[in-house]
Amino acid sequence: MKIEACAILAALLFHSLSVSAQQGETAAAAGFSKDIAPILTKKCVACHGPEKSKGRFRLDTFEFLMKGGESKSASVVPGQPAQSELFRRLTARDEDDRMPQKDDPLPAAQISLIEQWINAGAKFDGPDPKAPLVTLIPRAPHPEPPSSYHHPVPILALAFNPDGTELAAGGYHEITIWNPNEGTLLRRIKNVAQRTHSLDYSPDGALLAAAGGSPGQWGEVAVFNPTNGARVRVLGSMPDTALTVSFSPDGSRLAVGGADNSLRVYDVPAGKEQLVIQQHADWVMSIAWSGDGTRLASASRDRTARVYDAKTGDLETSYTGHQGPVFAVAFSGDGQRVYSAGRDKKIHVWDAKEGKEAGQIGGFDDDIFKLLVSGNWILSCSADKKIRQHSADKRELLRTLAGHNDWVYSLAVDGKSKRLASGSYDGEVRVWNLEDGQSLAAFIAAPGYPAAGETVRASTRE
Template sequence: MARCPNLPWIARWLCVSVAAGALGSASFAASADVSFTKDIAPILAKKCVTCHGPEKAKGNYQLHNFETLLKPGASKTASVTPGHPAKSELFRLLVITDADDRMLQKDDPLPKPQAALIEKWIQQGAKFDGPDVKAHLASLNPRVPHPNPPASYAQHVPIAALAFSPDGKQLAASGFHETSLWEPMTGKLIRRVKNLPQRIQALAWHPQGQWLAVGGGSPGQSGEVALVDTAKGEVTKVFASTIDTVMALAFDKDCARLAAGGADNAIRLFSVPDGKELKLLQQHADWVLGLAFSPDGKHLASASRDRTARVFNLDTGELEASYMGHEAPVSGVAFSEDGKTVYSFGRDKDVHYWAAKDAKKGGKISGAEGELFRVLLAGDQVFSCGADARVRQHKLDNRSLVRALAGRGDRIYALAAHAPGKTLARLQVCISPPPRNNALMSSATDLNRRAFLGAAVAASASLANAATPRDWTGVNPTRYPDPDIVSLDKRFKAKLGNTPIQRLYHNPTMLWAEGCAWNGGGRYLVWSDIPNNRQFRWLEEDGHVSTFRSPAGNSNGNTFDFEGRQLACEHGNRRVVRYEQNGSVTVIADSFNGKRLNAPNDIVVHPDGGIWFTDPGYGAMMNYEGNKGPLEIKEAVYRVDPKTRQLAMVSDELSKPNGLCFSPDYKKLYIAHGNVFAWDVVDGVKLRGKRTLCTMAMGDKKGGADGIRCDVDGNIWAGAGWAGAGFDGAHCFTPEGERIGLILLPEICANLCFGGTKRNRLFMCGSTSLYAVYVETQGAHIC
């Protein structure tokens, strides 16, 4: 609908409302009452919960259940006023034509028939006809039959999950809107179980054999936990409908409970067979990818894309242990037979083992050449499979490799074991169209039986092409959400699901990128290439990069003052300078108490005009980054008075003070020196109360922090490096010093800053590259 440019804002809104109301009257005049559960909940669950749910609440408004839907958001305006759509903020924001104000900001406007349906529901009193006002909207949606799977498949489909029946006579394999059941010894298809979610990601056979639990969904739209009667081949009950795909399932040995986890970051515990939800665990900050009950059934272990594996007490629902030793997303977990040890694995290619009681690391099993997708324990053996197309068998006692079986060159996504058997069935299952008719065929041609230490293992391989390594040129896109933007805690609100880390510029002749600084007036970024004695500039308008200043005194840190003038720390000249608007250079500081500065490193400005900088002397320690020479004074932090231009030392407590930044209110100063330290700022001119804010070590990674910046929420972002993959990049810490998120880069991140028109873009200096990523926060300061 076109705007009404000549009408005031409220009149323009009334035009939309009346039009929608007229449509509603025409479409639904003769219809029965609008049902919230059947008509309204499916619309809101699909269109609105992602931005207004328990994990994310834009405008401080949530509508993931009916109870929260009725509560106002940040505007304090009633979200729903029964009988009055025009007085209901929810309806107004759904139908308003202004794309910036509309509730569906990253989607097409709500279709007029749906808007009319919501309007009529409010006119009729906004009644609730469900069982529980606190139930998630996704669980209220009436289940409709899923589409049938194709009669035959045009291409091979990756098999994400396998499960043996307790007697070993059937093998369940995941498919597309189906799960197929096979005779594992012959490869004969028994039946196809239909009416299931689009993508099946998890299978678990009930220990007594009569039921098969199936988990899956449509990514970003819906998830489902279904219970299948294996004798009839039919879905008998749906335990849960969720807002995203179900990724993991596990039965306990007592047959009474089923655990499910998925891409909604939650773990649900159900009673079997009635499907009653017993517990909801929401401790993970990202997808739950694996689950395992302890042998005694008292604990549940979980694996998550948030790079943690955790152990929960099922009596209390409390978190008892959290293992943080992985360098990448964790795909799965398994308990040892005595329940004392947990094995976890994932993208870092290693199987870690650690104490279930306190998460103390015991060690790891290495050797895989790619990401691990499944690990299972059978007797005194551990089996693993992954992206390198191998199934490996290790001994549990000494973790030695027994053997590695090669696949057909394709990723192996799933393993299933039947312990009572005495043979290994290396079963490669794929679904493909036959040559002469449209019937389903199994190309189960690789049934290689051999003795294998009391375990029967079935491995599935995807015949789809293996994913290519990340392409930083941008030619091959990154699948959202970007796996290298890692949330470790729900407080890491900076993560956006639909934005990638971008490499804005790469130059193999650029040797050590440092000191990035944003100029808001000019809409450009400046940074230093210290060894090459030059500065670069990146333009926001078109991404153009050019040499900005050469020579540049081997400059390191840069910033801009409140008048838009650039300040730089020059290693080579051992000074701090300001580049004036007329092109001249003003020396801000080059000596203290009659002796030369060491080699100023990083710099910030205070609203009172004061200039603060660190002087560790790195540039005087080598000719590579400056001019080698003796340090004449102790390494320290300094302040230049804006009126007298006098230089005062504010702290010499750190041997090599590096990056520095103020808190949003300028009441604290943070300085990096391997770890990050904090001081109170007294009267804007002094420091006191040094303490350690955070340590950079992460598991066995012992890297350090370099440049640092604060966001508007007070979180500290630190450029990090010298620890390798899984650590190098940007780390985000709360004002209390807790690490809550990571931006992982393929290079060391020496410095970073916020910039862009809204200061919501994080720029990062890699060794030979410039990176950037949009974040759902803003820089606290002008540069």
């Protein structure tokens, strides 16, 4: 009996030591970047970030997290969860006091991770404590796109390759590549963010840049090999969706704007962020390079459009003539003028140096989403389901391209063949001849979905 009792006691002791060791290993394994940053980004940054900071408390960077807010209590006290205001708020029983507010409490497993991290010293394991938390999170491969689409997705992004033989379109967790003449699918590029809002080919066609993300959670700008679909590099992550992307004329730099109100410029060969420009008070909806690559223009929901020195990021001028959010911007061919448009249903023409209005182009029935300049043409698309082609010199309407049954969100132009591609909310892509306005092709850009000719329906918005 004594032997059995000793054996039982020994087993219990071994089990206790084993559990203790496992707990110690778990605590040691609770890292800030891989465990804590994802929780805070998903559940806390929306109310305690750059756009909104309840209690004057921000935690969108490690540096801000450790500073705390207007409360005199320290947000995080290394080694002491009970003395840490963050942990107290996460575990509070009073719903008015608990974080996150107006949401379910954090699961016990996530609270345990935060407690273990604080107990272990609340150490930072990232490269820069001032970096947004979203940039610290290790990225797993994106989910696979649907093998076959049961319904189309809005076409928010289109881009012709430099020789005009292929047309890229944004999909769901993918970029689809099409033959623009026949509307046939050529290939699918995977490992892409949930939504792609903007696409642009490098001037030599070797790279395809994609800006997108998951709304309200994170944004991403990545470059792909458009031939084999390999993801070459993720240039950057941001706290909210990336909405617009554009290569510089020489292809060495990439500009990105997004829902974090910032404009970023990357060195493409080095894969490094060069500039972060924070001049807007709302989403950056569109960006454009001047023809010589020395200036950048931006359009924002804050009702302004701006021009910057592309090398330094310094603000050169602002245009404040819009009466609503600005969704689109483009430079004139000579770089002397800027065109911008949005919710006020007009194309504003203004001086790129002084920011003074030089004219307007009207005749639109709804929001204008996109502007392109090709030669002497100003091309635009609108929520009124139409594409318009104006002359840049006289600002006269040359033709209206009608045929879409829903809002037209995206445009891409092939200057060599004088073709224009347009994409709409109902998933349809149309290709047009800009010399005579004829429709050359129409298809639904959703692999596995029936052909456009069989599926075009009246819009459900009316």
